[in-house]
Amino acid sequence: MSFDPKAATKTPPKKVIFRIKRYDPETGKEWWEDYEVETYRGMTVLDALIKIKEELDHTIVMRYSCRMGVCGSCGMVINGMPRLACQTQIAEVATEANPIVTVEPLKNYPVIRDLLTDFTTFFEKHKKVKPYLLRKNIEERETGDYEYEMTPEEHYNIYEYTLCISCGLCYSACPVAASTDRFLGPQALAYAWRYIADPRDEAWQERLEMLDTDEGPFSCHYAASCSAVCPKMVDPAAAIQRLRSALVKYRLGLYKKSRISQKVKPITEKKERKPLPPEAQPVEGVDPWKKNEEPVQIPVEQLLTA
Numbered sequence: 001m002s003f004d005p006k007a008a009t010k011t012p013p014k015k016v017i018f019r020i021k022r023y024d025p026e027t028g029k030e031w032w033e034d035y036e037v038e039t040y041r042g043m044t045v046l047d048a049l050i051k052i053k054e055e056l057d058h059t060i061v062m063r064y065s066c067r068m069g070v071c072g073s074c075g076m077v078i079n080g081m082p083r084l085a086c087q088t089q090i091a092e093v094a095t096e097a098n099p100i101v102t103v104e105p106l107k108n109y110p111v112i113r114d115l116l117t118d119f120t121t122f123f124e125k126h127k128k129v130k131p132y133l134l135r136k137n138i139e140e141r142e143t144g145d146y147e148y149e150m151t152p153e154e155h156y157n158i159y160e161y162t163l164c165i166s167c168g169l170c171y172s173a174c175p176v177a178a179s180t181d182r183f184l185g186p187q188a189l190a191y192a193w194r195y196i197a198d199p200r201d202e203a204w205q206e207r208l209e210m211l212d213t214d215e216g217p218f219s220c221h222y223a224a225s226c227s228a229v230c231p232k233m234v235d236p237a238a239a240i241q242r243l244r245s246a247l248v249k250y251r252l253g254l255y256k257k258s259r260i261s262q263k264v265k266p267i268t269e270k271k272e273r274k275p276l277p278p279e280a281q282p283v284e285g286v287d288p289w290k291k292n293e294e295p296v297q298i299p300v301e302q303l304l305t306a
Helices: 045-056 120-128 138-142 152-162 169-173 175-179 186-196 204-211 225-229 236-251 300-305
Strands: 015-024 029-038 075-078 081-084 100-104 111-113
Touching: 015 045, 015 111, 029 045, 045 100, 075 169, 081 169, 081 225, 120 186, 152 186, 169 186, 169 225, 186 204, 186 225, 186 236, 204 236, 225 236
Parallel strands: 015 100
Antiparallel strands: 015 029, 075 081, 075 100
């Protein structure tokens, strides 16, 4: 998804109409409802929705938590595109010429009420790809007195996919997921590739065989809409293509993981502690190295005069 880094510095229209799609599960009724909100510079769509819920209509149902693009809870369709409401500036989606913002629940998910969708199937598919490290020696997984080695290059190969916050926007934008419930979806497949490519994981054969079905990467039509809407710039479409390539090579007996990490002892050597620069010095009387040993007491007078 392309972001406008200066969107928060732009002033949106003074008054914006939010056209919200409502749904009542008790009656099965769907309708659109308009709410006018006075905006300000830096205001996000989530800010506006919370204002509507608190001041105009408390019956609106939605999901949100962190308000900073980390938890992925506030995914919804804004002006026709899956977005995180907390990450979307009103100045990005409303103009003086068209001060109307449409808000709908995410596509490809059952709607519980209004903007709230059911992620049960989404997380079942996530769980199906076993999104955790697997080692042949089960005892290794239960003890934590060592680490697995990994080079910077190996970490770079999987780093992009570790940024996924499971917000579900990619699944909402996926045309294949819209046509069949069997498809695992871009999020689950990206996670599968993340562990197949991870040198610390030994279950690459098990993972490839599990994915070699009509639920896996060969069902993808490569619309790349999943990558286009990702709020963390993850490229699940590329992960699916890498899975396809690995599966074809595996069928031909040509794919083998380049390296499996060995366990090593954690680094215990401690170097001499460097003093903090003047601008990073703590408040007088506070030792940050002892904060876990005893509660920190910061005199209120020092905070007021700082």
